[in-house]
Amino acid sequence: MAANWKMNKTVAETQAFLNEFIPVVRDVKDVEIVIAPPFTSLHTASAILKNTDIKLSAQDVFYEDKGAFTGEVSPAMLSDIGCKYVIIGHSERRQYFKETDEIVNRKIKASLKHNLNVIFCIGESLQEREAGKTFEVLNRELTEGLKDVPAEGWVAAYEPIWAIGTGRTATPEQAQEAHKYIREKLSSLYGMAAQEIRILYGGSVTPDNIESLMRCNDVDGTLVGGASLKVDSFAKIVKYKK
Numbered sequence: 380m381a382a383n384w385k386m387n388k389t390v391a392e393t394q395a396f397l398n399e400f401i402p403v404v405r406d407v408k409d410v411e412i413v414i415a416p417p418f419t420s421l422h423t424a425s426a427i428l429k430n431t432d433i434k435l436s437a438q439d440v441f442y443e444d445k446g447a448f449t450g451e452v453s454p455a456m457l458s459d460i461g462c463k464y465v466i467i468g469h470s471e472r473r474q475y476f477k478e479t480d481e482i483v484n485r486k487i488k489a490s491l492k493h494n495l496n497v498i499f500c501i502g503e504s505l506q507e508r509e510a511g512k513t514f515e516v517l518n519r520e521l522t523e524g525l526k527d528v529p530a531e532g533w534v535a536a537y538e539p540i541w542a543i544g545t546g547r548t549a550t551p552e553q554a555q556e557a558h559k560y561i562r563e564k565l566s567s568l569y570g571m572a573a574q575e576i577r578i579l580y581g582g583s584v585t586p587d588n589i590e591s592l593m594r595c596n597d598v599d600g601t602l603v604g605g606a607s608l609k610v611d612s613f614a615k616i617v618k619y620k621k
Contacts, residue, residue, distance in 0.1 A: 382607030542582030
């Protein structure tokens with residue numbers, strides 16, 4: 380269960396959240412918990428999470444180790460401060476910052492080189508879904524994004540863009556249909572190893588819909604946005620029962 384805080388929470392707010400959240404989920408042993416605060420809070424979060432089972436993630440990364448790239452953060456820097464995960468290819472990066480499949484691919488390779496686990500985001504827009512292009516988009520993003528990438532060190536995250544932050548969630552049937560297609564595509568790319576690759580669902584995940592989503596055969600976890608900003612709601616998602 381991964382929390383993507385996006386551009387939310389100051390250092391003080393991050394500290395307050397984690398100090399409240401950690402005791403609430405201390406008894407959770409069968410769920411991997413990942414939290415992705417903004418860059419400014421990573422160092423503080425790393426220190427607080429040091430002796431816990433909760434993993435720290437960055438929300439983005441650049442594909443070079445160092446150099447004249449003003450404003451960018453390298454995989455080596457993230458690894459150095461204790462990040463175990465990084466989110467790559469989120470629809471907001473693709474939409475607002477014009478990230479291409481090629482850029483996503485380069486970022487994935489650079490992150491894996493520094494032993495960062497990647498949360499690789501894919502998904503279609505409302506227009507693409509209504510035009511019947513969901514599988515076409517997923518096929519392109521998987522094929523291009525995973526070019527020359529091994530089967531280890533990353534999870535896929537299906538996020539239908541029309542369901543992100545809109546309050547509209549894919550039905551369990553829609554989620555399972557897309558996840559089943561992704562699993563089949565990964566099988567064509569990686570063979571039997573695809574069965575071990577986790578596929579997360581993201582898109583207005585809440586405590587109210589987590590159980591129905593997690594009952595889907597090919598949904599292995601969630602990437603949570605708005606509902607991860609409050610301790611009680613994210614804790615309920617983490618502690619869901621099938």
